[in-house]
Amino acid sequence: MRIGYACLAVALDGAQLKTCTLKTATPERLLSLAGENFAALERMIDYNIANHIPLYRISSDIVPFGSSRASALPWDSLHSGSLSSIATKIKQSNMRVSMHPGQYTVLNSPDASVVQRAIDDLSYHATFLDLLSLDATHKIILHVGGKYGDSTTARKRFESVYRDLPASITKRLILENDGTVFNIAEVLELCHTIGAPAIYDNLHNAINPADAAKSDAYWIALCRATWRDTDGAQKTHYSQQHPVKTRGAHSDSIAIEPFLDYCHSLPGELPDMMLEVKDKNRSAVKCVLCTMEKPNQHLLETEWGRYKYSVLERSPADYQALRALLKDKAGNHALVFYQTVERALAQPEDKGRALNALEHVWGYFSDCATPAEARKYQTLRDGYLRGEYPLEKVKRLLYRLSLNYKQDYLLGSYYFTV
Numbered sequence: 495m496r497i498g499y500a501c502l503a504v505a506l507d508g509a510q511l512k513t514c515t516l517k518t519a520t521p522e523r524l525l526s527l528a529g530e531n532f533a534a535l536e537r538m539i540d541y542n543i544a545n546h547i548p549l550y551r552i553s554s555d556i557v558p559f560g561s562s563r564a565s566a567l568p569w570d571s572l573h574s575g576s577l578s579s580i581a582t583k584i585k586q587s588n589m590r591v592s593m594h595p596g597q598y599t600v601l602n603s604p605d606a607s608v609v610q611r612a613i614d615d616l617s618y619h620a621t622f623l624d625l626l627s628l629d630a631t632h633k634i635i636l637h638v639g640g641k642y643g644d645s646t647t648a649r650k651r652f653e654s655v656y657r658d659l660p661a662s663i664t665k666r667l668i669l670e671n672d673g674t675v676f677n678i679a680e681v682l683e684l685c686h687t688i689g690a691p692a693i694y695d696n697l698h699n700a701i702n703p704a705d706a707a708k709s710d711a712y713w714i715a716l717c718r719a720t721w722r723d724t725d726g727a728q729k730t731h732y733s734q735q736h737p738v739k740t741r742g743a744h745s746d747s748i749a750i751e752p753f754l755d756y757c758h759s760l761p762g763e764l765p766d767m768m769l770e771v772k773d774k775n776r777s778a779v780k781c782v783l784c785t786m787e788k789p790n791q792h793l794l795e796t797e798w799g800r801y802k803y804s805v806l807e808r809s810p811a812d813y814q815a816l817r818a819l820l821k822d823k824a825g826n827h828a829l830v831f832y833q834t835v836e837r838a839l840a841q842p843e844d845k846g847r848a849l850n851a852l853e854h855v856w857g858y859f860s861d862c863a864t865p866a867e868a869r870k871y872q873t874l875r876d877g878y879l880r881g882e883y884p885l886e887k888v889k890r891l892l893y894r895l896s897l898n899y900k901q902d903y904l905l906g907s908y909y910f911t912v
Contacts, residue, residue, distance in 0.1 A: 495757075495764035496590055496727070497785065498542075498549025499771070499778040505800065506775070507905045509537045513558040521567055528557045528569040532576040538775075539580055543587045545793065546786075547778050549766055551592050554619065561611070561618035570625050581626040590726065590766065591628065593619045594635040602639040602652035609655055613663075620662045630665040631726025635693055638669060638676040638684060649684055656688050665724070668693045670731065672702065673742045678713050679704030685720045692717040695731040696756070697770075701742045711760050718765070728765040732756065744770050747839075748777035750784055750832045757785065776908060780832050789826035798831070803909040805838045807851035812838035839912060848885050849875070851909070852892070858904060859895050867895065 503509045511531050514523055535556060542550050557564050570577065584591060599612045619634050626632075641648045656664065668691040671678035678692070678699050685692040694717045696710050704713075714730060721728045734752060736743040748771050757764060771777045783794060798820055806813045812834050819827050819834070856871060863871070874891055877883040889910055896904040904910075 495785065496549040496766040497769065497778055497781045498547055498551065498590075498767075499769050499774045500551040500594070501553040501774070503538045503541055503775040504773055504911045505906060505908050506537065506541055507902070509534050509541070511535075511553055511555060513555055516559070516563070519559055519563045524558055524564045525567055525569055525572055528564070528567075529573050529576065531556050531558075532573050532580065536576065536580050536583070539583050539587075539589070541775065542589060543583065545775070545779050545796075546782050546790070547775065548587070548589050549591075549768060550589060551594055551768060552622070554593055554595055554615075556622065557618070560622070561615040565614070565618065570621075577625055581628070584626060584628065590632060591623070591626075592633045592635060592729070592768070593623065595619060597637070599636065600639040601636070601655045602642075602648050604642055604651070613655075613659065616659070616663045616667070620660075620666055623666060624662060630724050632666065633668045633691075633693075633725070633729065634663070634666045635668055635670050637672045638681060641675055645680070649680070652684065653688055656690070664690070668725075668729070671695055671698050671704075673698040674702055677702050677704040678717075682716055682720065690720070691722070691725050691728075692720045693729055693731060695733070695770075697733040697735060697742060697744070698731075700735070709759070710756065714760060714765060730765045730767050731770055732767050733770040744772055746772045747836075748781060749836065750780060750829065753781055754784060754829075773911070776911075783828040784832060786828070789828060791820075791823055791827075794828055794831060795820055799903070800907045801835055801912075803851050803855055803907060804912040805835060806854065807848050807909070808841040808843075809838035810847060810850065843885060845879055849879065852878075852888060855892050855904065855909065858901050859892075859899060862899055863895065871895075 502511065511534055512527050514527060535552065538550070542548070554560075557569055583589075595615050599615045600608055601612050603609050603612070616634065616636070623632050623634070638652055639648065659667070669681050669685055670693045671681045672695075678694060681692050694710070694713050699710070699713060714728070717730075718728045732753070734745040734748060735741070736745045748769055769777050769781065779793070779797060783790060783797070798816060802813065805816060816831065816834055819830060852875060859867070871888070871891060874883055874888045878885055878888050892904075893910045895901070896910075
């Protein structure tokens with residue numbers, strides 16, 4: 495089983511993707527943005543390799559307006575060196591990547607112009623993966639589309655359009671159940687008809703079930719039968735419901751115990767699992783470390799460095815417990831580590847504890863900050879303690895100082911993102 499995340503990495507300096515408005519999308523601007531985004535993508539690929547994350551979804555926005563305004567631009571040849579470097583790293587690390595066009599890429603629309611734009615968009619995605627010289631195990635995920643008042647006719651339209659798609663698209667295209675329209679049984683029926691793999695999304699099935707009596711394992715087994723050898727290992731999407739947001743909203747982080755229970759409920763070889771979660775790579779590292787056959791003490795200690803000030807901010811007792819836990823270099827402590835981190839981060843904000851963490855982080859700047867910066871910090875800190883400013887305002891100042899003074903340790907921590 496490979497575990498991964500989608501599109502963006504949190505707390506990773508230099509990994510921000512950039513775009514522009516249609517009004518400012520000049521050829522020069524688009525070519526420049528593509529180059530900057532390729533550099534950010536390579537930064538995320540490097541991070542994934544270092545953190546043992548073998549599954550990753552590349553953002554559809556990697557080339558801004560890639561299927562429209564930028565489609566005729568030579569971004570591929572202009573940045574061929576970057577693309578070649580990215581491709582080499584993906585293949586040498588045995589990473590599996592994918593792409594997922596958005597909600598406006600609809601092949602079964604009754605509007606021919608919408609369908610043509612969808613085909614153009616899929617062609618752009620396929621071209622990008624082809625430029626990386628990746629085989630057909632690297633997929634493009636798509637939803638079936640709308641029913642438009644007649645499910646049978648809508649499905650027939652999809653079949654008709656699909657059969658005319660070029661092989662460069664169909665060799666990669668896989669269909670996913672969604673949370674409002676086509677459920678997993680309908681997707682499976684369509685996939686068997688057209689010969690495309692089906693990808694199962696557990697949260698979409700929970701809110702739009704084909705049969706509420708059937709388990710996730712049941713549907714995953716049925717989907718597995720649609721995957722051919724040339725498609726590679728079966729792939730699924732996994733997410734957890736946000737506790738307070740609307741049905742179908744992804745959780746901020748993956749809770750480790752329900753995730754492991756889910757994995758244990760699946761018989762046989764586990765499928766590749768794409769996590770759809772707000773904190774992206776942070777949850778991916780968590781799930782990877784907790785499912786490794788052999789413990790990785792070095793990576794766990796690296797994670798502790800990323801979490802330590804967030805934990806200190808919420809629970810000094812858990813901070814001390816984690817420090818003690820990691821003194822044992824021989825055991826497999828990943829699960830206990832993350833259980834403790836989750837417990838700490840669930841604690842309510844406390845001004846005294848938050849101040850303790852703020853002062854620890856400010857210590858990185860106390861010898862280099864200007865008098866004006868020191869006064870600004872003290873003003874915001876004291877205002878926070880009096881209830882005049884939110885904690886996030888003080889932390890935003892510390893983040894800006896981290897950028898200005900190139901404090902890579904702080905920039906790589908989760909303190910500014912949790």
